Amino acid sequence: MRDIFIERGKNLLRVAIKEKTILTECFVEECSKEPQIGEIYKGRVKTILPGINSIFVDIGLKKEGYMYLSNEIKSQGIKKGQEILVEIVKEPLGSKGAKLTNKVSIPGSFMVLSLGGKGITFSKRISNSEAKEKIEEFIKPIDGLEVTIRTDAVSASKEDMLCELQTLLEEVRGLERKLNYSLNIGKIYGDNLILNKILRENLGNNTNIVVDNEEDFKDIKEAVNKKENINISLFNESRSLFDYYGIEKEIIKLRHNKVNLNCGGSIVIDKTEAMNVIDVNTGKNTKGRSFDKIILETNLEAAKEIGRQIMLRNLSGIIVIDFIDMRDFSHKAIVMNALKEALSPDKGNIKIFPFTELDLVQIARKRRGKSIYDYLEEPCLRCKGNGEVLKISYIENLLRNEIIKSNIDNAIEDFYIELDKNYEEIVTGDLFNFLRNIEGLNKEIYLNFACGIEGYKIEPLIFQSQKENLKNFKIKGYEKCE
Structure with missing residues (x-):
């Protein structure tokens, strides 16, 4: 059974996927005017610079996009002032605009159509020649388009593909x-890219979808109305969907770099500027059997969990895994197969390299959207960006859930909130919006800032003596209105 949870906030879309109650993937899409990977724009060529092999394109935003001046583009004779279709392949960074390509593509569940290409190609994962021949009997080449057949097409019917x-x-x-x-330049394709991609790739039999937005509910219901064994329901509780189903607690755990394994061992995930490094440890798994078997058992369970964590945290770039040294070469093959199997659901661009002489495994993975850390964390102001802290917007969401839950369950209206000193300036600088965001405008809130707190603390205040002891921290009525 697969469960898909879709939560749409004011500025954020979050999607969580569970397989047999285990959280396997979590995607985040911020509502932003910045261009996103996969969006298609009508642009106008602004500048062509052969010296640096670049073309700059006005796509209707503050920053011009750029793309590589390839031989193929040169042969097309693209000129300054010409209007062209471009797709975002890399988001803007700093003063740089978005990276573009003129190889625009529209993806489906079974195939991808790319403008300007030709012929029919197949996913590298499709190796069955009979399956290819069968598909080529009814999918024919189209002038001006390249048709790429995706892996799921092998099990699809002719009618569905056509x-x-x-x-x-x-x-x-x-x-x-x-x-x-x-007449206008700007975005012409790409609304709800993350949501559409997830639904496209995850709607198999026995799928349960829970969504908290009526518009999304209607769109998804229309999209799945012909599919069997898919149940979709609209969530309308006061608490957030992720909090109600316990997903929020699982997400917050992803800030911890250590993951314990059932066998007693553990994996430690460290991210650096250049790469992600994962270390495997035996931990408490040291008794009862031969050491070689203990190492194999720990590495095998670690390989399965590492695959899950890579997709769940959306780790990308270079990933290096330091498994516990194995003297038996056959054991290495078993662990490698387990790692490949764990990462097999990942439909992104991923490559796993063999064990090195130092018993390290290297993975190169293309990121699908933003990392989970991108919306959980922000640079710490007090340590000048050398550390990371929870984003205040995320803390506000967690506090809101706590306040709503306590109010519904026990009709509690008074709360003591303690925040790390790191947030004092930003919170006190806009106290009204902070209180509004946590549903605290009509509550009695006692607010304090202290050092060394992991994010926040919140305590429901039940007794008058509690309130009396904390009276110096009470937010006055006039402060709520400023």
């Missing part, structure tokens, strides 16, 4: 019409 092909063709023609007839 239906999807027709839908994708209509979207492609729509892009072409906007390029040729629209």
